[in-house]
Amino acid sequence: MSSITLLGTGNMARTIGTRAVAAGDTVEVMGRDRSRAEQLATVLGGGASVGTWGAVPAGDIVITALLHDGVAPVVVEYADALADKIIVDISNPFNASFDALAHGEETSIAQKVAEVAPAGARVIKAFNTIFRNVLEKGRPDVFIAGDDQQAKTEVSGFVAGLGLRPLDVGGLTMAHWLEGMGLVTVGLANNGVGHWDFALGADEVSAA
């Protein structure tokens, strides 16, 4: 069982929170608008609690369920309140036409977060390749990037507890490519796959 705090009260917070409550995890919700956090905690049930925006999160794993351009600013705002926490960035920094990354650099939101995170915080990229509808109803692979092995082990335990397969792809620089895989996933939905009920996964090979 894991102890998580969701920063944000939107669709992804609800989706991850729902699975976490179902898995028996301890879930805390923090929203800048406290009433929305309370509303989400009520929807989640399972003893989900509400924390004060900006205060030290109760969860060991803090999931920033925010729009991509809000993630690093919120980590700056929280500052030392996130010391020693595991920060999980799930964002997709798409540009307006969903065909390139908005930051246009050889970086990622997760790496930007690592640059501003307080002492002891460890940053993980995860979940971003999975459409919300898939996370709601499926068992997709969850690709995880990060530099701290212990943090990856903890997040992997959380992911496995949700009934999903965690797959470590390597260090935090790989977050850039996971964000690119988010773009490829959208590209597949709009082109070769033609629908949104799929996720990229690592498929074992059987003989042809």
Add this chain to the structure above:
Amino acid sequence: MSSITLLGTGNMARTIGTRAVAAGDTVEVMGRDRSRAEQLATVLGGGASVGTWGAVPAGDIVITALLHDGVAPVVVEYADALADKIIVDISNPFNASFDALAHGEETSIAQKVAEVAPAGARVIKAFNTIFRNVLEKGRPDVFIAGDDQQAKTEVSGFVAGLGLRPLDVGGLTMAHWLEGMGLVTVGLANNGVGHWDFALGADEVSAA
């Protein structure tokens, strides 16, 4: 049935050529070292022919089965001999430690090829996310990027003929992210998956 020319005589040329011959495709091999091309054609069998390096390829689809830093130079060398051909770049421009792209820019080998390709040539990125051993024995998804829809349709037909699933991910700028997925695939092999008998694919979602 497709008509392909393989530029190169290495492992990937042999692997793709073997599947193509088995599928009944017309296969031509071109190598800078003609004796190696003749050797590969003999190994492939199925009436595989040998072309002269630098001459107009017999195949409609020209697969550059070359190391990444050789692809654009060879396209420059062939020049107008590739006019109106479909050029399929399958390369992975990994750096020496296999954790970043060697070109370090917001581009891809496929896009570099498109910059130097002759009139009428259409460039496609495909196959690069698939380990050779998987391409030998499995039925992996083949991600395809390119700007020309007709060329993508032809390459998709070739891929489907090999018994693999072609999946269009979008325009040629997506080649950058497919090259990144090559890195992620290596990262998975070295980390979360722990072996090389898998490929990234688009997995349909069933209810959890």
